[in-house]
Amino acid sequence: MVECGHMELAALAAGLADATIVGDPRLAVLKLAYHTRDVEPGTLFFCIAGLKADGHDYAAQAVAAGAVALVCERHLELDVTQVVVPSTRRALAFTAARFLGDPSRRLKVAAVTGTNGKTTTAHMMADILAAAGLRPGLLGTVCNRIGGQDVPVRLTTAESLELQGMFRSMVDAGDLSCAMEASSHALALHRTDAVDFDAVAFTNLTRDHLDFHADLDEYFLCKRRLFLPDGERQPHAAAIVNMADERGRQLAEDCRPLYGDDLWTFAVADETGGSSQPSADAQATDLHLAAEGSRFALAVPRLGVQRAVELPMPARFNVENALTAATSMLALGLPVEAVADGLAGAEGVPGRFEPVRAGQPFTVLVDYSHTPDSLQNALVAARDIATGRVLVVFGCGGDRDRGKRPLMGAIGARLADLAFVTSDNPRTEDPLAIIDAIVAGVAAEHLRRVVVEPDRRAAIALCLAEARAGDVVLIAGKGHEQGQLIGDRRIPFDDRSVAQELLQGWRGAEV
Numbered sequence: 001m002v003e004c005g006h007m008e009l010a011a012l013a014a015g016l017a018d019a020t021i022v023g024d025p026r027l028a029v030l031k032l033a034y035h036t037r038d039v040e041p042g043t044l045f046f047c048i049a050g051l052k053a054d055g056h057d058y059a060a061q062a063v064a065a066g067a068v069a070l071v072c073e074r075h076l077e078l079d080v081t082q083v084v085v086p087s088t089r090r091a092l093a094f095t096a097a098r099f100l101g102d103p104s105r106r107l108k109v110a111a112v113t114g115t116n117g118k119t120t121t122a123h124m125m126a127d128i129l130a131a132a133g134l135r136p137g138l139l140g141t142v143c144n145r146i147g148g149q150d151v152p153v154r155l156t157t158a159e160s161l162e163l164q165g166m167f168r169s170m171v172d173a174g175d176l177s178c179a180m181e182a183s184s185h186a187l188a189l190h191r192t193d194a195v196d197f198d199a200v201a202f203t204n205l206t207r208d209h210l211d212f213h214a215d216l217d218e219y220f221l222c223k224r225r226l227f228l229p230d231g232e233r234q235p236h237a238a239a240i241v242n243m244a245d246e247r248g249r250q251l252a253e254d255c256r257p258l259y260g261d262d263l264w265t266f267a268v269a270d271e272t273g274g275s276s277q278p279s280a281d282a283q284a285t286d287l288h289l290a291a292e293g294s295r296f297a298l299a300v301p302r303l304g305v306q307r308a309v310e311l312p313m314p315a316r317f318n319v320e321n322a323l324t325a326a327t328s329m330l331a332l333g334l335p336v337e338a339v340a341d342g343l344a345g346a347e348g349v350p351g352r353f354e355p356v357r358a359g360q361p362f363t364v365l366v367d368y369s370h371t372p373d374s375l376q377n378a379l380v381a382a383r384d385i386a387t388g389r390v391l392v393v394f395g396c397g398g399d400r401d402r403g404k405r406p407l408m409g410a411i412g413a414r415l416a417d418l419a420f421v422t423s424d425n426p427r428t429e430d431p432l433a434i435i436d437a438i439v440a441g442v443a444a445e446h447l448r449r450v451v452v453e454p455d456r457r458a459a460i461a462l463c464l465a466e467a468r469a470g471d472v473v474l475i476a477g478k479g480h481e482q483g484q485l486i487g488d489r490r491i492p493f494d495d496r497s498v499a500q501e502l503l504q505g506w507r508g509a510e511v
Helices: 009-013 055-064 088-099 118-131 160-173 184-188 216-224 246-262 316-331 336-344 372-385 404-415 431-439 444-449 456-466 495-502
Strands: 002-008 020-022 028-033 043-046 067-072 081-084 108-113 136-139 144-146 149-151 177-181 199-202 238-242 263-268 282-290 293-300 305-311 363-367 390-394 418-421 450-452 472-476 483-486 489-492
Touching: 002 009, 009 020, 009 028, 009 081, 009 088, 028 067, 028 088, 043 055, 043 088, 055 067, 067 088, 088 160, 108 118, 108 316, 118 136, 118 177, 118 316, 118 336, 136 160, 144 160, 184 216, 199 246, 199 316, 216 246, 238 246, 238 316, 246 263, 263 316, 282 316, 282 372, 293 316, 293 336, 305 316, 305 336, 316 336, 316 372, 363 372, 363 495, 372 390, 372 404, 372 472, 390 404, 390 456, 404 418, 404 431, 404 444, 418 431, 418 456, 431 450, 444 450, 456 472, 456 495
Parallel strands: 028 043, 043 067, 067 081, 108 177, 108 199, 136 177, 199 238, 238 263, 263 282, 363 472, 390 418, 390 472, 418 450
Antiparallel strands: 002 028, 020 081, 136 144, 144 149, 282 293, 293 305, 483 489
């Protein structure tokens, strides 16, 4: 629920396309809500059709609690003023923005979407904005930051009502900018529709969320909505697109006629040191990757920029994340000095290739990689920094995309020297059935590399006990998460804390 003084219903509805007011348009609206528990006298209640319940079925309850009017997709047989619209979700986004004074217009807002890299890229964007003196808010999977203070995260991209409320809080707290993740769920459900973006960036697209999206094409079209909502370009934004990704190239071609010079493309150099996409506006070349961090040359010919960049994070995929953030900020007109300074001071994101150190003579990394592509990227990066073997602990979540399980099994067993297959968040599924589906994808010649241990803590312990000097241990899938979902219970579990506890006996040189 959001409240901000009051507005007349007609004024609120004026910005809604195809809205029809049935009843008194002069009513004073004091609050907005889409859940009956938040309704108080003076509330405008939005009948949202959710995945499990339809708000239209609770309209009478909202009226009884004091709702002065309803926003609905069909006229209801209730004695109350109603605003009938084609989409209540879309109406909620624009009404919330209008009710709160369109706060995103007072911020420089940069958003990033894609399957992998959103969280780290958003954090890097915030680091660059801070280096440029534009105090940033931050909205994402791991952390929401408003006025310099961290607040709890429930969804990667909040419902539009809460999202606009957070923008309002940022403005009130003196923030000047915001870096945010935009999930495909949020884009599909119109949560970001009323945001005034200044930069929208695309990292990549690989298999994920196919329990929500019908197929990869639909998944891509949801991501595309950040750039081309309703087939039109974002009014005030620059578009930043990864040309090294097949779907990125498709998106760039879709955007080019409408964005013109406001389309910025980028690509990381290929393994030979040359550019994988010579026509990209921004390129990262001359990569030097090490366990303690990375170096690369940032080249942006259209700006005459050639700058060495130090990044205190390992892995090629983090160079790609850094290039996404750098190109986005340069597209906003920020100086290259702020870009370089922001990246040089970038802090690691919890659970994203995060090291766990307890004096052991091998490297332990905890990573959120829970898709086939992200697991492959993490294992390739682990191999880049290993002087010994690569060991991995991973599983797959229950009640989610089942098709990715054998794919991840094949990748884990092929790219690691030892793969410990275990439980992730089994939810309501049988953990052993999930594990069987993962192992089913392992090639016969790689089965000898696979160890099955359903208990996640025990699997991590087995893996750490096997590790030797120079090895890299990757604990994949849960990253920053602090619980394990088993049935209807949430069991406290943090891969980082578990690994730290199990490593306490080591007294060797630090990694």
